[in-house]
Amino acid sequence: MPSFTTRPEIRGTFGVTASTHWIASAVGFGILEKGGNAFDAAVATALTLQVVEPHLNGPAGDMPAIFHSVKTGKTEVLCAQGVAPAAATIDHYKSLGLDLIPGSGLLATVVPGAFDGWMLMLRDHGTMTLAEVMEPAIGYARDGHPVLPRVANTIKGLAQYFETEWPSSFAVWCPNGKAPEPNENFKNPDLAATFQRLVDEAYGPTREDQIDSARKAWSEGFVADAIADYLETAEVMDVSGSKHSGILSRDDMAEWEATYEEPLSIDYHGYTVCKTGPWGQGPVLLQTLQILKHFDLAAMDPNGTEFVHTVIEAMKLAYADREAYYGDPDHTEIPMDALLSEDYAAERAKLITDTASTEQRPGRLPGYEAWADAAIRRAATDFDVNKGADAGEPTMAHLTERRGDTVHLDVIDRWGNIVSSTPSGGWLQSSPVIPGLGFPLNSRAQMFWLDDGLPSSLAPKRRPRTTLTPSLALKDGQPALSFGTPGGDQQDQWQLVWFLRFVHHGLDLQEGMDAPLFHTMHFQGSFYPREAKPGEMMIEPNIGEGTIEGLKARGHVVTVAAPWTVGRLSAAMRDPDGTLRAAATPRLMQAYAVGR
Structure with missing residues (x-):
């Protein structure tokens, strides 16, 4: 095969980061430059990706990571895939006349997992404070970033739908009443305020205690309260063509947390x-x-x-x-x-x-x-079923910009720590923005089947089989x-x-x-x-x-x-x-x- 490439293979000895957005890759490498390790850099990269690629992932999405820690000598999986709510039964969905779980809207939501997963990684394997790793993401949300043409086009294609059906999304993604233009400096002040409040509420005598208190603010504090308060009365349109209410509860969020497990492997x-x-x-x-x-x-x-x-x-x-x-x-x-x-x-x-x-x-x-x-x-x-473009199927440019997708990041530091992660979910087109928080929920429950007796059947507290x-x-x-x-x-x-x-x-x-x-x-x-x-x-x-x-x-x-x-x-x-x-x-x- 020809050796011609569009760009060089990056080489060095100090550290490397790679991700699906240049700003996030630069943020991660900046953390390495400041003395952070691969885990610090991965968290900062991921939080920045939530800001600059909101059509591909968000704080209330999900995240698996595979990592190797030099300190422990182990290669592990971090599972930040939220589970189905306690009220998520097949009978409930069938009673609504559904044969498939819609690919958008509130019925498609499982427990948000990404934020807790990144906090767990930072607490157990990172070295920097929560404020240090969240500073770049807060800055880009508060001060703005050049919005990707694909993000701008996604918002433009859904602006009328947002205004009519999801007004909280219209307020965030269409500031001043219109979609942003490609490469316009785009800000999300609500998300910046949410991230900043998580930092402000991170208290305790140690770095680890502070991170755990931010996790509590997310799962049991102001974030969980805002989500539960919204879901208490919200009934919104989804891709099925009908309006539905969500079933995620305060208890669902409080009772779940990210976990570690052994990877599966083969030799090749x-x-x-x-x-x-x-x-x-x-x-x-x-x-x-x-x-x-x-x-x-x-x-x-x-x-x-x-x-x-x-x-x-x-x-x-x-x-x-x-x-x-x-x-x-x-x-x-x-x-x-x-x-x-x-x-x-x-x-x-x-x-x-x-x-x-x-x-x-x-x-x-x-x-x-x-x-x-x-x-x-x-x-x-x-x-x-309704096969509209906002169903939420992750795709690329050969299909439609209105569907969601995913991001990826890789980081290796000079000590040999390695992180590979593929965050997703919480797309701007998947679910309405939670008022005041600046981000939507996920739509991962669409991967369950509404048939009994299968390993991927919908059931309370079960993880969906993701991609x-x-x-x-x-x-x-x-x-x-x-x-x-x-x-x-x-x-x-x-x-x-x-x-x-x-x-x-x-x-x-x-x-x-x-x-x-x-x-x-x-x-x-x-x-x-x-x-x-x-x-x-x-x-x-x-x-x-x-x-x-x-x-x-x-x-x-x-x-x-x-x-x-x-x-x-x-x-x-x-x-x-x-x-x-x-x-x-x-x-x-x-x-x-x-x-x-």
């Missing part, structure tokens, strides 16, 4: 790849890698038909299992050991032929056959690589393609991001309206006409995307000699890596 050609549990889609990447061990990918042209076809077909099989078997392991016994086993992957690999599959083919694990059958039935179902999936890999047992991307169901697909080319074809971090990407839409979508598109895939045109025609000849239904519109990857790496590297995609002209 010298790397140990770590992902979240099956409450995220992370194990999909691990399953796909296990399947692909049975193919000589290094001998394939990484832009050729055989490579693309093989990877697409392996992903179809892994994603079919995601739909059948993944869910919150705290509520349902998930057969992850079987799904990640070498023997199971070998049997799955035998299903890949030279022809594109158009069937949904989850594996049939003994004792779990009913889940597989249900997944096949769902994928063939037309849910006959959020950061990655961290060890090389020869040493923590080495952090990577990820926004993109909903495509996250583990784009990461996989990038990682395979990195491992098998020698592309450096930036070369892999600039190379043409692809993904399949064959399986059940995770977001309202939950469509499946058998045999369909999308690919960037610079892969080459020969490859595209070759894929069509094998039976793939190929959509050629607009140039430079697939994938928003970033990554960071630590070499054995201490050299640090980072890279970020040029797509959408927002993401940047910073380092020295």
Whole structure:
């Protein structure tokens, strides 16, 4: 493959940050310059992303992180994925005449998780005070930032809807009664005041005590009060075409907090790849890698038909299992050991032929056959629901700016601490702004099914099975690589393609991001309206006409995307000699890596 890239791979020894917005990457690196570690930098980066990319994430969203701490010597997962409210029963939603949980509005809300997750990371692994790491985000919310054209266009497209249906959102996103122009200096004084009050209410004799008091102000104090007071009387329009009230309560917020857990992992050609549990889609990447061990990918042209076809077909099989078997392991016994086993992957690999599959083919694990059958039935179902543009499906430019998406960040400091995180939810287009707080709630409950007996069925206090999936890999047992991307169901697909080319074809971090990407839409979508598109895939045109025609000849239904519109990857790496590297995609002209 050609070595030309749109920008250099960043190299240094002091530290590196990469994220989906240049301001946030610079903020994170500034924290490193001030003596903070990777955890301090990650928190400051993330809070800034909530300000400058409000169409992609917010304080009331959700966040998984995978990190390695030099101090503890451990690689861990931080789960800041909020759970369904106590009143979130299937019967309640069915009584409203719903077959799917709407992709926007108040019914789609689970407990907000992102803020508490970042505070937990800062308390346990950071070194700086809450005021120090929140200062940049407060400043950009108070004093303004050049609003991204995509943010401005998103607001403009929804301005009339906001004014009519969500007036609290209209007040925040359309100051002076109109949407901001692209690159206009945009301010969110309510959000600045909320962040500042959290800092002001952070009291106690130690840094840790102060952070915990801010967490209490969020979950039991003024933030929880403002949310509960609003929900007590609010009834708002959502994508179903009807008005609904929310069911999140003060108790739901007070009783939940972010947690740590062990990652799932597999070994692949010298790397140990770590992902979240099956409450995220992370194990999909691990399953796909296990399947692909049975193919000589290094001998394939990484832009050729055989490579693309093989990877697409392996992903179809892994994603079919995601739909059948993944869910919150705290509520349902998930057969992850079987799904990640070498023997199971070998049997799955035998299903890949030279022809594109158009069937949904989850594996049939003994004792779990009913889940597989249900997944096949769902994928063939037309849910006959409103499919409006504000449904909230994370996408990229080849679809619509009115739908939500996600952000990603990677940080490595000079000591070798590593953070990979993919925050999302709380999009400006997903739910009305809570009056006085300057941010909306999330819409993550749309990922539950309103059918009993499934690992991803709606149930009180259950985590939705999300698409959020950061990655961290060890090389020869040493923590080495952090990577990820926004993109909903495509996250583990784009990461996989990038990682395979990195491992098998020698592309450096930036070369892999600039190379043409692809993904399949064959399986059940995770977001309202939950469509499946058998045999369909999308690919960037610079892969080459020969490859595209070759894929069509094998039976793939190929959509050629607009140039430079697939994938928003970033990554960071630590070499054995201490050299640090980072890279970020040029797509959408927002993401940047910073380092020295």
